[in-house]
Each structure stands twice: as C-alpha cells, then as structure tokens.
Amino acid sequence: MAESTEHTPVLSVDDLEISFGARPVVKGVSFQLAPGEIMALVGESGSGKSMLGRAIMGLLPGGGAVTRGRILFQQHEVTAPKSLEELRLMRGRQVGLIFQEPLSSLNPSMRIGEQMYEAMREHTDLTEAHIRERALEMLRQVKLRNPEALLKRYPHEFSGGMRQRIMIASVMMLKPALLIADEPTTALDAVVQKEVLDIMAEVARANGTAVILISHDLAVVAAYAARIAVMEKGILVEAGTTQSVLARPEHDYTRRLLAATQLGKPSPVKGEEGPPLLAVEGLRVEFREKRFFGLMADTTTHAVRDVSLTVQPGEFVGLVGESGSGKSTIGRAVGKLVSKAGGRVVFDGQDMDDCPPALERRLRRRIRFVFQDPYSSLNPRMRIGRIVREGLRQDKTMSEAAKRAKAEEMLEAVGLPREMAQRFPHALSGGQRQRVAIARALISKPDLVIADEPVSALDVTIQAQILALFKQLQSEFGFACLFISHDLHIVEQLCARLYVLNKGRIMEQAETGALFDLPRHPYTRQLLSASPRLERAQDGVRLASSDDICGAAMDKLPYYDAAGAEAPYHLTEAAPGHYVALRGAVAQKEWQ
Template identity: 40%
Template sequence: MSNIVEIRNLRVKAKTDSGRVVEIIKGVDLEIAKGEVVALIGESGSGKTTIALTLLGHTRSGCSIASGSVTVDGRDTVAMSEAERRRFRGTTVAYVPQSAAAAFNPSKTIMDQVVEVARIHDLMPAAVARQKAVELFRALVLPDPETIGARYPHQVSGGQLQRLAAAMALIGDPQVMVFDEPTTALDVTTQIEVLRAFKAVLRDRGMAGIYVSHDLAVVAQIADRIVVLKDGEVQEVGTTEAVVNHPSHDYTRALISAFHPQAKSSPPSDAAAPAAPILQVKSLMAGYGAMGQDGLPKYVVLKDVDLTLERGRSLGIIGESGSGKSTLARAIAGLLPPAAGQIEMNGKALAGGVRQRSKEELRRLQIVFQLADTALNPNKPVGAILARPLFFYHAMRGAARAAEVDRLLDMVRLPKALKYRLPSELSGGQKQRVNFARALAAKPDLILCDEITSALDTVVAAAVLELLDELQRELGLTYMFISHDLSTVEAICDRVAVMYEGAKVEEMPTSRMKSGAEHPYSRLLISSVPQLDTGWLDGLDDDPLLRSAMADRRAAERWAVARRQRS
C-alpha cells in the first residue's frame, strides 16, 4: 500500500516573546498510507496540530517551516506557492478544526459556508452542492438535515457546529482529512454516531486521515497507527493495539495512566447538619426567540428545572449536546434572563439579567465558558485579560496587580512569560486555562464550569482537576461542572444531574452514577462513554441494550422534528 503522505525531517521554528528563534518541531518523519488513519497524541504544546497543519502548507502566526518536506499525493506543500496551496486545500487535503465556533462566519448561513469549497473550486453546480450538503448532514446525524443549513452558527449547539465543520471539509471529496480534535465538543452519545460516520466516510471513499487528539479512547476507535509526541519530537510509533495495550515509552505510559482521573472520594455523611445551600434553582424556564402570549419564549430550552447546590460541594450537569446544559449555566449567570422561575444565591433571589445584579453578586458567581476562542479578547495580551477583573472587582493596581497576575498564571500551571502573548499565540489548552484563571481573579464563591477541560490533553486535564479539588478544599469554592466527559464529572463532583431535552431527568451521588442510574437515558449516557479498547466501538452493535436505547432516542428525535414542523 503506497503512502499518500510522507513527512521527512520536518523542522518548524517559532519566535519567542524575547525575539529568540526556537525549534518547536525537531526533525519529525511520518508516513500515512492510502486509506490509513494515523493519530497524533501528546500533551498540549507537543506539536500535534503544528505538524498536522503542515499538510495544508500552513503554520500558526509567528511560526515557519525551517526545513524538510511534506508531500501529499506526490506534491510538496512546503515548496508550493500560496496560489497553489489555495487550489490544493479543500480538494486534495481538508481540515476539520478544533474550534468550529472560530471557523464559522456568524453573518452567513450554515449552508452558504458548507458549500463554499464547491463554489470556490467550481466543483459542482450550486443545487448539487446543496443536496450533497444535506446528505452529509444526515450522515453526520444532525437534526433537521433538510433545514439546518438555513440557520446561522449561533442558532445551533456547539456539538452540532463541530459536525457541520466536518461536513464543510468533506464536501470537496478530499483525499486526506486532517481532524484536529473534531469530537472535543461532542457529548458521548453523539460522539458514537460521529465516530461511526467518520470511519464509514473514510473507509467508503478510501480516504486517509491524520487525527489529532488528546482523547486516547477516541483514538483507539478510529486510528490504525499512533504517533506519540512530546516537545516536538516523536517518542513512540506503533499500531493502535500495540501502543494502547503495550506502550514502550515512559511518556506514553504516563499518558495512558492519566486517561482516567481518580474518582472523587465521597464527602463525609453529615445528615444532622447538611451544608447550607449556596445556590437554589426553582422551576426555572428559559429559551430563545420572541415571547409569546403565554409569557414563554418561542423556543423553550429549560423546562421547570429544580436544583440545589450546597456550599463547598460540586454538582455535575451531564447530557447530550442541545440538552440545555449550557443554557442552564447562562441563565444562572444572568446572561440569559429566565422566562419563569427563580434563582437564589445564599438565600437571596438574584435578578434575572446580569445588568440588574450588583457588583458583589457578579463577583461571587463566575462562569468559565466552553469556547475559550470566543471568550477571550483576541486583541489583548493575557496579562491584560487577567488584570481587568482584578481592577474591576478589587481595585488592584500597579505592582500588586502584576504580582497577582503572575500568581494566577502559576495557579493554572502556565509560565509567567505567557502574560505578554495574545490568545492566538496560545494552544487550545493554554487558552482554556487562561479562561479559568480569569474567573479565579474575582475570588468567587461559586464557579460555573462549562466544559472547561474539553480542550485539555489528559495529563493537563488531570492536573487541572487536581487543582480544582485543591482550591475547593483551601478556598471553600463551590462548582457547578457542566461536561460531556463523565470521567471528569466523576473526578470532581459529589453529585450529578442528568439533563435531557431541557429537563432534569435524574440526580444521584456521583459514586452511584455507573452502577445505580435508574432513568433509561442516564443508562444510555453512561454506557456510551468510550473505552480504551480498540474493539469497543465496533462491538457496540452486539450490545442489545444500547442498540435498543439508541433506536428509542432516534424515534423520539423524529417525533420532536415532526412536532416542530407542524407548529
């Protein structure tokens, strides 16, 4: 089987903040055969995405290819002119980004952007491109495939937008696909469908792929071989089976050992004197669109949600993409005023909108957003981003504020030199840690964490979870932790609430999550968590319980679509 990708002695250099030129990719060799999927794994900053981007002849700002060759289908992307690269991208090689939110234009419809490659390269008539896009929407298990293209990016969930980015890449029928953390924003049930769709598309079209990920369980399902990277160098190469089950390098063994964070020990039982509630949510309803005569928005997302969170504890919110998890966080934070119900903090009712809340109420309740790309000001260096809440909430200035910025960076395991960099100069994991440090700057009582570890590799995510646990013990912090990663919820949370179609269907102690879930949807979620087993995904077809649950879920979705069309 001939190679469609050959990377030889690749060296990439970058300029540091002090102007010094350093080598960040150090003589990497890599081959990908036709129809083969090769995964690049390693911690944040190891060079995974940098190597993958060279297949498109591209490097991040401040970086350049110093030497070596990157041959794709017989053509060296390093030696191409920029005009040749533009013709090459989207047809020979295509890219699915880590953050779909940053890849879409908010002012254009989804359909116009998905078919743009076909229009730019004049691949097919517009009507044919639109029909092909609908077929891809259906293959990627997107809701309302016939009409979702008419929406704008902000009108779909993060997981749906990530799948739409995959459709955009696939429409040009490329020979090589570059997947850069494409399932990062997906819940576990959707992830199964998307991974199956990716495998089917690659297999049916004979496409090769390079798959960048920090999720070893996902890699185990889709990759034929794994390349382990650290500090821009290859540490280990082998078949997926060999690397997962018999790693030879110490660093690979460390990655695998960090795959499952240690489950949080149950808090001591104190039934006689339970901790006081810091947050109470009562009959909360929220949504989007114009308000109707019944006083409810056109699109109701949250439906009579009740929650109680005790001081110093952590509550996990799990559920599939579009279940209302992030909407719940936005409503509690005051970014989306509720249509009905009440939110109380420390026994006092909070105003629905953030503008009506006092500065002290804002300080006590902070939110860390899911998408660091859109949450951080791209024109401000990290130091200025962290300094702003220090001045706003604590009136800190001068040397005291500068010292606190350094302390915050140290708390989230980032070097102090990063305070001079812009967000675009950071990796995805680094941006997410800056996002969390900004919330800590307010010295809050309660932090709403919306998928804050989704962009982190397993080693860094395990360190951040350990940090969150340590800060909770030292500072008495309370967390509401929204995630589709059940192992993360298990590691940080005392209790977990399950959301489905805007309603809370079950709540239980985290220790009972895997063995004692009672609601059928809760059991479906938990059984959908990928395992570090190369045959796990293919073996799901032999699980009658899961197959039945997925069939019931699809039937419920078809009914919901029909109901929306009738209304």
C-alpha cells in the first residue's frame, strides 16, 4: 500500500463521464482532494453531484456506468477494481457515505447499537467489548448524552438531528480516509444543521478525514469548505478556493447561484388596517400518549402554550422556530386539523368553535394550506389538472368544464403550461410540484394561506423563484399568509411581522425590519447566527459574520428560556410593537 503524504491526493477524478445508455449525465469532470481537506460539490437538483458521489463509492444505480475517465482512491482504481471484494472492503473501511435522510439509511427494526457494531465486526478483529467502547466513544464525540442508553434504542425514537449525528458516529467509527456527505442537513432546521455540520467537521479534523460535502446551498458550504466545485447539468463549470469563488465567480451559473442565495432586498407584504382577519388567542395544544396500552399514566406533551397572534387582511406574517417548536401545530390548529386544549381561533370575526357547522365549513374553505413536501401532499395517482381542481370540489355552481378551464388558468398563473394538466406528479420537478400545490391552494381564492415550510425542501434557485411567485400572486389575488419556516432569512423576504417560537411559546415578536435591526432574545440571535448568509462586499461576496447578523451586544435582562418550562413567563414590550419573553414583567424604561 502506497504511503499517503500531504502532497499525495486521497482522491483523483480524471475526465470522468457517467452515462445511462447513450445519454451522459456527468461529462468530463476532473478534480483532486487532499487528505483532511473539505471540498464542497455544489449545484441544483439534477446537476450530477450526487451521481458523482455514488460513482466514487462504486455504487452507481442500475443502468448507470462510467463510460470514460477514471477514479483513483488511494491505491484503488474504483472504475477498474480488481474484484468486487476490493470495492466492498474499500467502501466499508476507507470511504464513508452519509445521506440526506438518516431515517431511510438506518434499519428501523434494529437497535442503534447493533447497527453501529455491524461494520466494525465486518472490517476489524476487535472484540465485542472494544467495539462497544468505540461506539460509545464516537457517540460522545458527536455530543450525544447518555450514549449507553442510546445504544438500546431504535431510530424512530430520535429526532432528525440526533439520527444524523448517529449516522456520523457510525460512519466515523472506522476512521475512513474519505467521507462523502450527500446533502446531510437539507431536511434539518437551521440550528440543528449548524450543530450537525460543526460536529461533522470537528470529527473529520480529529480523524484526518477528507470530506466531499454535496449541497445546493453556497452559503452553507462557504462556512465549512476550503474549496468549492460548482456543477451544472453534469459539467463542472467552476472550481477554486471558497474565497476566490465567492469574491470573483467566473461562470454565469455560479453567479446565478450566488444571487439566489443572497435572495435580494426584502419587500414585506403589509396588510390592511382595521380588524384582523385571523386572531389566535391563548392557544394551547397538547398531545397525550398512552403508555403500556393504557396501564400506566398518560404522557402529555405541551406542543403549544398560550400563543396569541394576529394576521391582517392581505398581510404576510412569519412564524419561525426550530423543528418541534410548535409552529406547524399552530397552523394546523388554525385550520382545525388538530384539536385545541384551550384558547380561541377567531377568523374574520367569527370564533371557529362557536358557530354552526355550515358556517364553519364555509369559513374553513377560505383557509388553504401549502405544505413542505409537494410530492407527499399531491396524490400520485391523480393527474395535475384534477389535483388543482380539488380546490373547487365544494363549489356546486361551476360545471366540470368550467372547473377544468379554471385549473388550466391557475397553472398558467403559477408559471406552468396548460399541458401540465395531463401529467402525473412524478413527471414534474420539485419546484414544479410546489407550483402545483400553490395553484391548488389559490384556485378557490382563499382569504388566508397557511404556507408550512413551502421552500425548505427546494434548491436555493427554486426557493427564490417560489418566493417571487408568492409575492406576485399575492398582488394579484390579495390573500393573507401565515408563512411558517425555520429560516429567518427566508421569511424576511416576504413577511411584514414575525413571531419567533421556541418549545411552544413566543420568544419575540416585532415588525420584520425592527427584529432584524435589533434581535433582542438570545434564541432569536441563535436562529439568525445559525443560518449562514452571503452578503455583498467590496471584494465581491463574502460570508456574513455572526456579529454582522446579530447586531449590537445583548441587554443584561432576565430572558425567558424555554428549557425552563415552569419558569414565570411574560411578553414584555421592549419598544413600540416589539415584544420579548422575559422571566416576569420588566418595565419598559429598563430597556432604555
């Protein structure tokens, strides 16, 4: 085995072409990766970056083949292995792979410990005791508490961020020379994303592991990668150091990616004066789980605790927080998709719990949803036209022909050709499917749209398009929107006011500009600093520092911490219209 030095690449990709039949999907890609280096592979969905990662592992899907060039990993020529056994040993021992969704990578029927031990048993001669100790050591390295207990639990018992940490620990147990992380945090909220990427980079440094970080987000990778390689339609269009690519992007596609990541100047959608369209007052939502088939006391989760908010007619209001903060539950409670434990939901002056059933149905038809994952929210067996017409199902005044014509009009309104009406969801891209979901929500001309993470599963360029589409359609149809997201920089683009939620309680609420100018609560600052952001500078584009994001130093006040659920809680007015959660009431003069 040839010795690896600082100057010997751990990976060399030379003029690589990957084809499916006669159609090349990756063309002429070349790069090298040094030991311990973190390189980002960036591009939109369909750019070929994940296919390249699979080729390095020797794991191309059926029908795919390397038709030109070669991949050399240490002493292994992956494109011409001596045997399948050589590839198998290389994958398990020296190259690790982390996928986007850890739940699909972990066996749901096996305990975490057994899954972590499996590769060590296969590729080492260590005793069971040593393997268990290595697993515990790695779980501690990825900052999971009480690892002894975690080994006995199943994947479904963990949050997305914890599952991804477990995947990092499992892959790094063998101390591979190369780690391929394929969109490892796309499904995670901003705070958990930062935690996972920080841990991955720290563990890789500690073990001298080179990393290929595959992503669509230049702002995220800029915080971690020394070099960036940009792919478009299977071609590596630009590569260089992170600093040089950000400061002086040479290719038009790189410049478009950078522009989409920056999102542009915010233009919040302000509502009308007068009574609110939606008023949520003291909302409480609880989930009770029976333990041991009802033989033991129920476990109660307080998902939403005494939340009050308003949305004016035609206004965009942001509801922001981590996964599990209760923001989606609030949206579902407004639409009566979950039961309340207390409080009121008043829509257009009418208490939704205190009206005749016929009136309630009419009110609910004026509220429509756009969900995070358009693929799972669109019926795969229905054509697009019929899916969009579902929004008119209760309208008895329109003929089927009129409904079909209206559906085609709505498709055009969201930027899709009428011919799309005959296609099925699987034939559309992610951005096109989200446009269909928006068309379905708006076809009945609702007064309120609840958009639940509508862009978090999309590429940054598609995110920018969908946000622009929301703005354009609002000016045309005049609907109000409760926009739910974990990313403050996304809601900044559209929302006139923001509510920041943590563990079921509001931590801060204010007009968007005021909150970004001076975020007061530590949790708001944490959310802002966890979301990497690119900004314009004299030398092109740079990664904004956390000081730039969070503004002035924090006040020395007794801020409420949602971790202490039983602590006294009080929303105090720090400035006109700007409220912050404190432990007990604080007079406004103390903010001066």
